[in-house]
Amino acid sequence: MSRFLLIVAREIRLAFRQGGGAGLALAFFVLAAVLFPLGVGPEPNMLSRIAGGVVFVTALLATMLSLERLFQADFEDGSLDLLALSPLPLEFVVLGKCVANWLLAGLPLLIAAPMLAILFHMNTEGLPALIAAMLLATPTLSLVGSIGAALTVGARRGGVLLSLLVLPLYVPVLIFAVGAVDAVLQDFTAQPQLLALSGLLLAALALAPWAAAGALRQALE
Amino acid sequence: MHRFANPARFLRMSAVILPWSAVSAALFIAAGLYFSLFASPPDYQQGETVRIMYVHVPAAWMALSVYTMIAAASGIALVWKHPLAHIAAKAAAPIGAGFTFIALVTGSLWGKPMWGTWWVWDARLTSVLILFFLYLGHMALMNAFEDSSRGERAAAILALVGFVNVPIIKFSVDWWNTLHQPASILRLGGPTIDQHMLVPLFLMAIGFTVYFVPVLILRMRAELVARKVRIARMARVHAAPDVLRAAPGGTA
Numbered sequence: 001m002s003r004f005l006l007i008v009a010r011e012i013r014l015a016f017r018q019g020g021g022a023g024l025a026l027a028f029f030v031l032a033a034v035l036f037p038l039g040v041g042p043e044p045n046m047l048s049r050i051a052g053g054v055v056f057v058t059a060l061l062a063t064m065l066s067l068e069r070l071f072q073a074d075f076e077d078g079s080l081d082l083l084a085l086s087p088l089p090l091e092f093v094v095l096g097k098c099v100a101n102w103l104l105a106g107l108p109l110l111i112a113a114p115m116l117a118i119l120f121h122m123n124t125e126g127l128p129a130l131i132a133a134m135l136l137a138t139p140t141l142s143l144v145g146s147i148g149a150a151l152t153v154g155a156r157r158g159g160v161l162l163s164l165l166v167l168p169l170y171v172p173v174l175i176f177a178v179g180a181v182d183a184v185l186q187d188f189t190a191q192p193q194l195l196a197l198s199g200l201l202l203a204a205l206a207l208a209p210w211a212a213a214g215a216l217r218q219a220l221e
Numbered sequence: 222m223h224r225f226a227n228p229a230r231f232l233r234m235s236a237v238i239l240p241w242s243a244v245s246a247a248l249f250i251a252a253g254l255y256f257s258l259f260a261s262p263p264d265y266q267q268g269e270t271v272r273i274m275y276v277h278v279p280a281a282w283m284a285l286s287v288y289t290m291i292a293a294a295s296g297i298a299l300v301w302k303h304p305l306a307h308i309a310a311k312a313a314a315p316i317g318a319g320f321t322f323i324a325l326v327t328g329s330l331w332g333k334p335m336w337g338t339w340w341v342w343d344a345r346l347t348s349v350l351i352l353f354f355l356y357l358g359h360m361a362l363m364n365a366f367e368d369s370s371r372g373e374r375a376a377a378i379l380a381l382v383g384f385v386n387v388p389i390i391k392f393s394v395d396w397w398n399t400l401h402q403p404a405s406i407l408r409l410g411g412p413t414i415d416q417h418m419l420v421p422l423f424l425m426a427i428g429f430t431v432y433f434v435p436v437l438i439l440r441m442r443a444e445l446v447a448r449k450v451r452i453a454r455m456a457r458v459h460a461a462p463d464v465l466r467a468a469p470g471g472t473a
Binding site: 147151152154155156157158161164165167168169171172211214215218220221 | 299351354355357358361362365366367371372374375378379381382383386389412
């Protein structure tokens with residue numbers, strides 16, 4: 001457990017020392033969302049209608065951008081080899097990196113999302129559902145994305161490839177997250193969608209580190 | 222299974238299977254086309270557009286079966302290091318992507334007169350579109366590395382991860398109440414479509430499946446030959462005198 005926490009702490013320390021990593025995802029999230037009112041027009045009705053979708057689509061893209069360097073930097077400077085040789089199973093290394101990625105990229109998005117929703121004139125009744133859905137969706141995005149990041153380690157044009165691999169796998173998360181917000185706004189309960197999101201999170205928690213560690217072992221072979 | 226792992230034995234066996242499977246695929250598809258275009262009745266509601274179904278449904282079945290086959294081959298390749306399994310997965314991916322594309326396009330052509338729209342975002346259509354992107358991702362990842370064996374292994378893991386989409390596609394029409402009609406052939410209680418329409422549908426389905434065999438064999442043989450060429454070229458570079466080796470992009 002202490003080794004696991006060391007990995008998490010190392011990632012966070014690295015991100016802060018190198019600077020930018022976490023803040024950039026947040027800046028991208030806000031900036032991309034701000035483009036929508038300029039693109040589709042500023043009518044409040046239209047904006048409140050698309051608020052949930054815009055928040056989740058841009059959050060999904062921002063998470064994906066933060067994933068590109070998840071293993072690549074360690075692969076290039078050789079520390080990935082050392083992590084693979086450490087007594088901590090590679091699965092837990094992946095999990096630790098996902099936790100750190102979520103704390104650095106997912107959590108700021110979670111905090112910024114309600115403010116963006118208010119900028120988009122979303123009905124405040126939908127905010128608890130939006131926060132709950134973000135809370136369940138962003139860790140799933142980090143976990144599923146770690147598979148794509150591990151598969152593209154050392155690839156040519158890894159960034160573009162990562163989006164092609166990861167975005168199709170993100171679709172269920174997007175559908176249920178937006179569905180939860182829409183359900184509340186239409187006076188239904190968001191419980192089924194939130195339960196489905198919890199199921200996705202648990203499945204990703206159990207399977208994604210395993211698949212990503214398998215992919216990393218192939219990369220280091 | 223390792224009996225068939227020897228590429229030389231595969232080349233010998235596939236040379237025998239290739240012409241037979243190619244001829245029978247042509248016969249089945251020809252018979253299926255005759256029945257579906259001429260010898261079957263138009264639907265009482267859909268009219269002549271029902272004939273699109275005879276291409277659409279087998280193509281969609283193949284899209285799923287080929288992905289399942291790729292996932293199985295990838296699992297075999299990762300677990301047993303079967304030398305031909307990676308080649309089979311690599312050879313099958315573009316074929317499967319082609320079937321998926323045909324299913325999407327024919328469905329769209331049928332949807333315009335029947336549903337009044339080219340496309341709806343229902344569960345079945347969306348999940349098949351995702352399948353198409355999974356095929357593209359698989360093909361891109363396969364070719365993304367300098368070291369081709371690394372690409373093969375990465376693509377194999379992706380194929381296994383993406384397999385979660387296959388049951389979602391299959392049961393999407395049952396889990397969600399969607400515009401796409403539920404299963405009417407492979408269901409409990411027998412098919413719900415008329416026998417005269419089942420004949421061309423099954424002929425086409427068998428034809429599409431048999432068609433997959435020679436195309437897969439051809440692509441696998443081409444891949445094996447390409448590897449031989451690569452190895453021969455590398456051997457020539459290593460055997461060449463130093464003068465040639467010093468010049469980059471020389472005879473090799």
